[in-house]
Amino acid sequence: MENLPKKELINVVKAGMTGSRSAFALAVGRLAVKLKKTDLTLAQEISKFLSMENVMRGAGEFAPAPVDVDSRMELVETIYPVQLAKQPIFDRETQSTLNLVLKEWSRLNELLQEGLAPARMLLFCGQPGVGKTLAAHWMAQELGLPLLTLNLATVMSSFLGKTGNNVRAVFNHAVSRPCVLLLDEFDAIAKRRDDDTDVGELKRLVNVLLQALDDWPINSMLIAATNHGDLLDPAVWRRFEHIINFQTPSHELIEQYLIEFVQNDIARSNLAALLLGESFSTIQQIILSSRKEALLEQSELLKTLVRNSVRFRLSKGGVEKPHEGEMVLMHLEGYSRREIAARLGKTHPTVSKVIKRYLGE
Incomplete structure (x- = not known):
């Protein structure tokens, strides 16, 4: 001894x-x-x-979710099991980081026996619609853990001290069993404590949050997502083992995303170029509305998808050569290529070339 x-x-x-x-x-x-x-x-x-079996025991067995005292609304939403319809698409660097974290969790036994813990706190930064929430769902799915999402609208309170109490209740609930806790719109509860107009509530809230982060267990993962990383308190940044910056998808990733819906290589590449700069969320909405429209009108999906994409990008001024978009729209409205050429002051071969690039015809 x-x-x-x-x-x-x-x-x-x-x-x-x-x-x-x-x-x-x-x-x-x-x-x-x-x-x-x-x-x-x-x-x-x-x-x-x-062993992982001992440490992860009890995953999925939660007591009823905590509720706000006044509204009686639940403070967290729980999904278990998490099952995504298809494999998400991430850029190479993001996928590599997420894979590294999953590898650490898959070898939890080895880490514990060396007195080490897997990465368990991740910060996702990026504009809306670029895949932050989807990545949290995917991590929960891959880990086989329940996903708990903080209900920000319910947690935030106008009463002094109430928001901090709600945040504390969420963490107390989350640490009771292995899980993935997603703190979406993280900047709302982790803002810088240097606001001169603050009466002290913000400082108390951030202090509550920092203590909760310090006490976060090794058999659960915490993912914070923010659209405004610059608003976060500096002390918060240091708590996270990995900070992942999500970007709008590249041309290559958009092509990969479209391959299920557009088989023609030329048309798919040109459509990806047209949608470059848009988030996955926006692209998904265009695809979804186009699929429904094509089904109801008994029309070809590619033509519907191109028409809706061109209209959307023209409305934003996002088409590098607007006259090409006009050519495609006129063609889809039934104008002949000669009529299009005459109206827009272009040659017939030019019109044919543009239509072929967009529609593969």
């Missing part, structure tokens, strides 16, 4: 008496690492109890 590392032993007892199952497992792992230097056999015996 004289060889037992006293500090680590005290941490084990403390975690066992006051902490979560995962905090206890991490403390035991760190004790085992120290013991390897003096008593390898004992360290190996202790390490046998450090």
Whole structure:
């Protein structure tokens, strides 16, 4: 017993008496690492109890969600199991980071036995519609964990102290079982504490949040998503192991996204170029409305998709050569290529070339 590392032993007892199952497992792992230097056999015996099965026990078994005292509305939305219709498309760097985190979780046993924990707090930054929420759903699906999403409209309160109490209730609920907790619109509860107009409520809220982040267990993942990373309190940034910046999709990713709906290579590439700069969310909406329209009108999906995309981009001034968009729209309205050429002052071959690029004809 004289060889037992006293500090680590005290941490084990403390975690066992006051902490979560995962905090206890991490403390035991760190004790085992120290013991390897003096008593390898004992360290190996202790390490046998450090398994993913033990640490992740109870996933999916939640008590009823906490509610706001005044409105009686639930503070979190729970989805379990999470099942996406298809594999999301992420850029190479984002996919690589997410895969790295999943790899750490898949080897949780090895990490625990070395007194280490997998990355468990991720910050997603980027404009609306670029895939932040979808990525959180995908991570929950891949980990096989429930997804809890903070209901910001219910959590935020005009009463002093109420918002902090609601946030604390959400975290107390989330840490009771392994899960993925998504804090969408994170900047609403993690704003900088240097606002001169603040009466102190914001500072108290951020302090509550920081304490909750520090106490976050290793058998759950916390994902915060924000459209305004510049508004976050500096102390918040340091709590996250990975910060992922989501961008609007590249031409290559849009092509990959469209391949299910547009088989013609030339038309797909040109449509991707037309939609470059739009978010996946916007592109998805254009595809969805086009599919419904094509079904109801018994028309070809590609033509409907191109027509709606051209109209949308022209309305935003997002078409590099607007006259090409006009050519395509006139063609889809039934004008002959010669009529289009005459009306727009272009040659017949030019009109034919543009239509072929957009529609593959």
